[in-house]
Structure formats: structure tokens, C-alpha cells
Amino acid sequence: MKDVAARAGVGLKTVSRVVNGEAGVSPDTERRVQESITALGFRRNDSARILRKGRTASIGLVLEDLADPFYAPLSRAVEEVARAHGALLINGSSAEDPGREQELVLALCARRVDGLVIVPASDDHRYLEPEIAAGVATVFVDRPPGMIEADQVLVDSFAGAREGVAHLIAHGHRRIGFIGDLPRIHTAHERIRGYEAAMSEAGLPVHPSWVAPGSTDPARVRADAERMLGGPEPVTAFFAGNNRVTVTLVRVLAELERPVALVGFDDFELADMLSPPVTVVAQDPAQLGRTAADLLFRRLDGAHDPPCLKTHPTTLIARGSGELPPA
Amino acid sequence: MKDVAARAGVGLKTVSRVVNGEAGVSPDTERRVQESITALGFRRNDSARILRKGRTASIGLVLEDLADPFYAPLSRAVEEVARAHGALLINGSSAEDPGREQELVLALCARRVDGLVIVPASDDHRYLEPEIAAGVATVFVDRPPGMIEADQVLVDSFAGAREGVAHLIAHGHRRIGFIGDLPRIHTAHERIRGYEAAMSEAGLPVHPSWVAPGSTDPARVRADAERMLGGPEPVTAFFAGNNRVTVTLVRVLAELERPVALVGFDDFELADMLSPPVTVVAQDPAQLGRTAADLLFRRLDGAHDPPCLKTHPTTLIARGSGELPPA
DNA sequence: GTGAAAGCGCTAACAC
DNA sequence: GTGTTAGCGCTTTCAC
Secondary structure, three states: OHHHHHHHOOOHHHHHHHHOOOOOOOHHHHHHHHHHHHHHOOOOOHHHHHHHHOOOOEEEEEEOOOOOOOHHHHHHHHHHHHHHOOOEEEEEEOOOOHHHHHHHHHHHHHOOOOEEEEOOOOOOOHHHHHHHHOOOEEEEEOOOOOOOOOEEEEEOHHHHHHHHHHHHHHOOOOOEEEEEOOOOOHHHHHHHHHHHHHHHHOOOOOOHHHEEEOOOOHHHHHHHHHHHHOOOOOOOEEEEOOHHHHHHHHHHHHOOOOOOEEEEEOOOOOHHHOOOOOEEEEOOHHHHHHHHHHHHHHHHOOOOOOOOEEEEOOEEEOOOOOOOOOO | OHHHHHHHOOOHHHHHHHHOOOOOOOHHHHHHHHHHHHHHOOOOOHHHHHHHHOOOOEEEEEEOOOOOOOHHHHHHHHHHHHHHOOOEEEEEEOOOOHHHHHHHHHHHHHOOOOEEEEOOOOOOOHHHHHHHHOOOEEEEEOOOOOOOOOEEEEEOHHHHHHHHHHHHHHOOOOOEEEEEOOOOOHHHHHHHHHHHHHHHHOOOOOOHHHEEEOOOOHHHHHHHHHHHHOOOOOOOEEEEOOHHHHHHHHHHHHOOOOOOEEEEEOOOOOHHHOOOOOEEEEOOHHHHHHHHHHHHHHHHOOOOOOOOEEEEOOEEEOOOOOOOOOO
């Protein structure tokens, strides 16, 4: 910038004015400055600008896995909102590792992002207290924060799972298996609760072997499913705790002779083209991201109301697999 | 940092040493400094650090759509490599808009990212010349740069499409429709060329109405497909130019009485569970991202060889839809 | 082992 | 309309 000013024979501030499109520069001077800028290939250094201004016009997003078909649209939606507000998105995947989440979040804070959207892997976010006190707006999505108060945008996992399981019960099932994610994950925990609630409301017992929370690793899901399908009293239906589990169960069930019903949490592409088409409890990840990002920017624009909780409903989409009768 | 120094009763530089884990601080002083740091909730401001050091330990990724099932794993792979090198990833979606690509790339440059991975939407990257001259390492993925020389990591779209179409021909098809992306996109163009090559090598004519390049909007794809399926000489097979087109064609073909063969470019989840299972020309987006990011960091570590081109092969995966005979 | 001073590139505040 | 000065928070240099 110094060089540009020297070359154009003007002061530093004049160049700054031109670069930032501020008023108060004569057309002639402006032209001379522009000419020097292109000649020198000058581009403003935003690090210096940020250092001076305090705001970075960037927000951070930390979630489990950018490539997961559930989170990818969420991420994209956050990006769109950020873009509409002239902000860049910096994101990272926590891989469901609390340590990695913290590392990422703190790295983003060191970059002085204006705000954070977090799908937490950790259940203790006290490490964020100094940041929030320092003015970093923070919104939690999909899962609540741990040990601190903050805005949160959630999906009603409990009600969704209860509705999905009740749907299977309504179609005659009595022995229903639940395979879901690790129960330390809030949504997984809520979905187990929803399963149990539906069973108990229908007066049905829940055999401990019918509930298999754990990793979404296909081998684990397959093993648990096969276990539940064997024995003298096999399950006649499954409720899958998320899209990864559903996809694996689709494969397992396709290998069976007898039909086994399936309802999955999360919708997924081509679910309607499988045979049978897969009944799901759908949520809208893009909407989730949009709500969270909107909330974040409202905070950045100075909204100072106490932390709020927004809960999105789920939608049961009956397609066939959830309406199969017990074998 | 000033405050921390004051509170601990030490100099600025000593705090800096502690924060950066540099040697030369007595254990006692270090403890005092650490205590002040936590008490004040201090976190180093990376903007200032970057301003001083010149390197940002962050790289930028610009691609078409973060949420596309093809690009999401690519993005994730780049992130993993960046993480292994201690760098953060800042990314943005160009939405296939050259203006937006440039805007994003320049915003990233203004942030002084150390390097860029770009899936270009534009066909003229001369706007990057000053940046590259200034030392920003740049790698293009999936599509080549326009009007400049730079590293590129591509997939052999031409050979892949040729193989896919030849596969359909080998199964008896003579009238094969091609529905792909906008031909200004390099990969789309190459795939059309591959289609034409396979047809001509088999001595088959290509009726102009059998080739439909355009947007991947489902309505457009459907309309073109239905047009090709009507008339006196309907096509008996389709080659789909990318995963979005394939998914739409799966839906269109499922509504038909007669079987129509299909081979799609790009693999996709559950392709093997559809009926018929979908034959694809697969590429490995994660591998593409990994190669590009590795190359980028090799450049950042000082590799100064001339721009290189790495081409990845495709793999034909026969599953059923591509082996259907002509009706 | 520790600290004081200079300066990274920019913008805010206030001259002129 | 335009320029000058100070300083954002850190690291580098060099002196103690």
C-alpha cells in the first residue's frame, strides 16, 4: 500500500480510501491510484485490516464430518447465510472427537472469527467461556452445549423417534430393534428415549438385546442386526438411529428371505427408489443450518436477549419399508 | 498480552515465549505467566501473529458445491491433509459461477491463505497471476485452469466416458443417449468427446438429438430423456455425465415399462441397491482431494519444479443397469 | 533468562 | 480533497 502510494504520488490514506471505495477522492487521483494498484498487483492485506478493525467478517463452523450427507447441506446453508452477510466460512470436522473439537474451536477463536456455529462432539464447553465473554457469538446446532448456556438449534429427536417407532407398532410389530449412535451423543440418547417411550406407551416390553447403541461402523451395525434377527424371538422390525445406520440396515435386510420392516431417522437420497422404499423420520439439515446462521448473525448485529432454544420438528415419510407387516 | 505481562510482572517477550512454547524461560516465571493467562482468559490473536510472520497456516478451497456428494469427500480429504500440516481450511462454493469463484478466491488471497485448491468454474484465471507471483501456491482439481499455468489434478474423463459407452455398445446398444453437464465445463466436454469417440470407433452414427448437454436441473434432464425415449427411433441406453444426472435418470427409467440401459459417470451411495443396480464409471473424489492437497503442501514446503499434471484413472463398475440388452 | 524497541500493513482521528 | 500520526497485538532483533 505504501508502494502504491509512492508510485501514485499520493498519501497512504488516499490509497486506503480508493481501496475501500470511500468518498472524497477526486476522479483524477482515483484513476492514478487504480493504475498503480493494478501495475503493482496490489491486494489489501486483510490480516492487517482485521487487526485494526477488530472484526474479521468470518465465521467458524465445526461439525462431525463435512462429507456426511446429513451435515453437508447444513454446512452449505451456513455458508449461504454467511455469504449474504459478506462473511467467509472457515470450517473443520471434529470427527466426533471432543479434543479435536476443542482444538478446532480454539484455533478459530485465535483467528478471531466473529462467530461460531458448533455441532458439538464434546459435552463440556466451559473452555469457551472466555471466548464468549470476549464477544464471540456462538450457536450450537443439532446437539446442546455442555456446562454452559448458549443459543441452540435442535431437532425434536425424542418425538421423531417415538413417532417412527409408534408407526411400526401401529403396523403390528411387537419386537422392534433399535440400532443407533453412541449414547453419549445427545441426539442418539434422545432417540433411544423416544423408542422406549413408544414401546412403553404401547404396553410393550423392551428386551435389552433389542437396543444396540454404538458406533455407526457398518460392521458393528451389521453384527448387532444379525444378532437381533437370530434366536428364538427375532425382531420383526428395526428403527435406525441415523442415516449411516439406515444405509447399512438396508443392505443387511436385502440379504434376508423374509421381509423385515425398517424406519430410519434422517431422510437420504434415493430412499424412495429402493425396494422396498424406505420409510423415514425426516429432518431438514439445510433448514437447521439456516436457522443457526440467521441466529448467529442476529447476535452479531447486536441482539442481546438471553440464550434461546429453537426446536425443529421431524416429518414421518411413509414409503413402504415401515409399513411391512411382521413376518 | 500486554495485560498478561503486566499482571505477571514480566516483559512482553517473556509472555510471547511462554505462549509459543519457546525455550529460555525459568519454570517459575513460566508458571506465573500461565497463571495470568488463564486468569485473564487470554488467547493469542492470530491476526497480529500472521501480520508479523507472513504465513497464515490456512489454505483455501473453492469448489462448486460443498454439499454435492462428489465434492463433499474431496473437501473432507483436503481438510484432513491440511490438518496433518497444522493448517486450517477456509472454503467456499462457487455455485458454478465464474464471478463468484473470483470473488471467493480473491477474498481468500486477501486473507493471505498460504495456498489454494480450486475446482474452477471460470475459464480465465489470469486474475490469479499477481497472487501466484506473490507466492500463493495454487492447485487446480477436477478441471484445468484457464489461461495460466498451474498444477492440476484431473480425472481421465475422456477415457472413462469412452469406456462406459463402449460397455453399452458391447451389450448390443446402437442408439445411446448422452445427458451431461454444461459443455463449458471441462469434464463435461471431455465426457461428450469420450462418448463420441466410443460411438465412432464402433462405426455408429450419433444423431444430434442423442446428445443433450445442459444444466443438471432434474426437470431439464427429465425433459431431454423423455424426448430421446420418444419418437420412432428411441434410444435404448443412456450414458449420464455425472452423479446428479444419473440420479434423475434412475427415476425417469424406473417409470418406464421397458428396460433401458444406463451407465453413469461417478459412483454414488446405494447405487448397488437399486433395481437394477446401477453400472458406473467411478472416480475417487477423496483421492483426488488428497493428491491435490499433498501437492499443495509440497509446494508450500518449497518444491519449485514446473507445474505438473496428475491424471487419475476411472474404474468401470458393472452392476446390472449397463448390461441390460436393448429392448 | 529477560526485556525494550521497532515494525508487520492497515485504518481512525484529526489535521490541513 | 488530501496527508500525518498513532496504534491494533504480535514477533524479531538485539541488548542486558
